[in-house]
Amino acid sequence: MPVAVGHRYHLGSMAPNLRPPKGTDDILAPDSRVWRRVLRTWDDWSERFGYDLVMTPIFEATDLFERGVGESTEVVRKQMYTFTDRGERSITLRPENTASVVRAYLNAGIQGEWKGAYSGPQFRYERPQGGRRRQFWQVGVEHLGTDRPGADAEVIELGYRFLVDLGVEGVSVQLNSLGDPEDRTAYVAELRSWLEARAADLSPDARETLKVNPMRVLDSKADAELISEAPAPSERLGQGASAAFDEVRTRLDAVGVPYETTPRLVRGLDYYTRTAFEYVGTSLDTAQTALGGGGRYDGLADQIGGRSVPGVGLAMGIDRIILSLGETDAEVALDAFVVATAGRDIDAAGLVSRLRSAGVRVDSIDTSRSLKAQFKAADRSGAATTLVVGDEWDGGAVRAKRMADGNETDVRIEEIATWLRS
Ligand code: AMP
Numbered sequence: 001m002p003v004a005v006g007h008r009y010h011l012g013s014m015a016p017n018l019r020p021p022k023g024t025d026d027i028l029a030p031d032s033r034v035w036r037r038v039l040r041t042w043d044d045w046s047e048r049f050g051y052d053l054v055m056t057p058i059f060e061a062t063d064l065f066e067r068g069v070g071e072s073t074e075v076v077r078k079q080m081y082t083f084t085d086r087g088e089r090s091i092t093l094r095p096e097n098t099a100s101v102v103r104a105y106l107n108a109g110i111q112g113e114w115k116g117a118y119s120g121p122q123f124r125y126e127r128p129q130g131g132r133r134r135q136f137w138q139v140g141v142e143h144l145g146t147d148r149p150g151a152d153a154e155v156i157e158l159g160y161r162f163l164v165d166l167g168v169e170g171v172s173v174q175l176n177s178l179g180d181p182e183d184r185t186a187y188v189a190e191l192r193s194w195l196e197a198r199a200a201d202l203s204p205d206a207r208e209t210l211k212v213n214p215m216r217v218l219d220s221k222a223d224a225e226l227i228s229e230a231p232a233p234s235e236r237l238g239q240g241a242s243a244a245f246d247e248v249r250t251r252l253d254a255v256g257v258p259y260e261t262t263p264r265l266v267r268g269l270d271y272y273t274r275t276a277f278e279y280v281g282t283s284l285d286t287a288q289t290a291l292g293g294g295g296r297y298d299g300l301a302d303q304i305g306g307r308s309v310p311g312v313g314l315a316m317g318i319d320r321i322i323l324s325l326g327e328t329d330a331e332v333a334l335d336a337f338v339v340a341t342a343g344r345d346i347d348a349a350g351l352v353s354r355l356r357s358a359g360v361r362v363d364s365i366d367t368s369r370s371l372k373a374q375f376k377a378a379d380r381s382g383a384a385t386t387l388v389v390g391d392e393w394d395g396g397a398v399r400a401k402r403m404a405d406g407n408e409t410d411v412r413i414e415e416i417a418t419w420l421r422s
Contacts, residue, residue: 023126023134025319033331034322038166039119042139042316045162046117049154051141054116056100062090068099068304070271072212079124093123098271098297098313099304101142106306113145131320140294140315144301147310149244152275152296153251159279159292159314160257168291168324170282173252173259177245178215178266178276179237181299187236188214194230201226218264232263241274248275271297275312283324291324292316334383335360335420339374340367341390348389351398351413358417362387379403385420387411 020026027035062082069076081093094100097118105114119139126132141158143151156173163171178184192214199207203222210217218227237245252259259277267276278293294314301309336355340348348367355362365377367389378386388399397410400419411419 021134023128025133025135029333030331031322033333034325034327035318037331038318038322038325039139041166042117042119042162042318045158045165046139046141049115049141049158051115051117051143051158054101054104054118054142055120056094056097056104056118058121059091059093060100060103062092064099064103064304065092065095068102068271068300069096072216074216075124077212079126081123081125095124096122096315097138097140098142098300098315101313102144102297102301102306102309102311103304105142105144105309106301106304111145113143115141115143117141131317131323133319136320137318138315139318140292140313142311142313144309144311147244147296147298149247149275150251152244152248152312153255153257155294155312155314156248156252156259156275156277157255157257159294159316162316163279163281163291163321166321166325168281168283168321171291172280173257174262174265174278174280175249175252175259176232176234176262176265176276177237177241177248177274178233178272178295179241180273183236183238183241184215184233184273187231187233190231190236191215191217198226215266218266227264230264233266234261234263244274267293267295271300271303273298277314279316281324283326290317291321332382332384333361334363334381336362336385336387336416337378337381337383338362338364338367338387338389339371339378340364341371341388342368344389344393347393351387351389351416354413355417355420360417360420387416 062080065080066076071077075095080095083091085091097120101116101118117140120137121135122138123135126134128134141155143155160171160173179187192210195202195210195214195217199210202210202217203220206217206220206223209220215233217223218230220227234245265276265278272295274296276295279291280289281291292315294312296310296312298310300311301307338348338352345367348364352362352364363381365374367374375386384403386401386403388401390399392399392410397412398416399408400411401408
């Protein structure tokens, strides 16, 4: 039985048959404390920006992702967890959440503007490494029913505020515009001939990608040097997309979100139009610097079989964000730990209950055990204060011990919650 609060009882995989599947993780304390903080921070910021919670199934009809993510994408071609269920339907574990949220919006018959935030696991069959998992967690938002550039800027700002609040170092936004569909058709034709003329210098992977989707070749890390010379989508914008791109930048400047215009940034999924962006931090190695990203996808709703509804959104990778935070032990799960002298068992239980009701994070172990054992557990818990239920209790007080320096004071029972907060 795992005992004692805050104890590290995972000592590494003991037996191969107890390991989670390849590319997935069990997340326990102390790591899970960071997860709690990150997910709470996300709830907080997405609420502050006016996004309601939206929850969609973890699996969907395969066809939704084929149409919504795009058949030429890496995700659909190689990474989906697809199976036939007992009713002979082709089902896929969601590899991302945007297509599902747009489907849910259409299915609910919502008209006009709508803002939803999600949080949950996604599944992609990838080659696992640090920050690249087969089950990973994304938080994100979708703002549907408007093509105002102000909505793009707001989405970008939300992600930025969230990362900065978490303490991610060196957060910056890379920003681009992929243009409207008609700009894109002309641009892709130009890019295809440019790349085909240089096919001999491309990596074998990029040559394959060129056949299905020339724009995605711009993503190829192996061909970075050649690609830096290629025509960029943002250099071929029509009037509408160009004005929108300018407005997004003006609005980001106005609210103080720093960004860098990145002419060859394209995103891995097929559905982006106009704005595309990524968040990068400085503390991850180069392979996985992208902590999140997103963009505008005015054609997506139509593509998955609904009506035409513009939208913009972002998705952040929580596994990667947590890796970039580095620290795990700094997180404290408890405000106080309660220990009791002999015979004070029930009094201690009463105190614990009362403090919890007052909003204090508090725990104890079996208070009939020796004080020594209880103090040891208190120490391990990381709680800043240990409350000792002893003789002072009869006079309406407990002794409070500050764990950092051993300083002790008596505090009136009815004042403890306030005292702990101060
Ligand atoms: P995407 O949905 O591909 O636009 O990715 C958005 C964000 O999700 C990325 O920037 C990553 O932070 C995260 N992400 C995507 N794929 C994975 C993965 N296999 N493992 C961990 N995080 C991922």
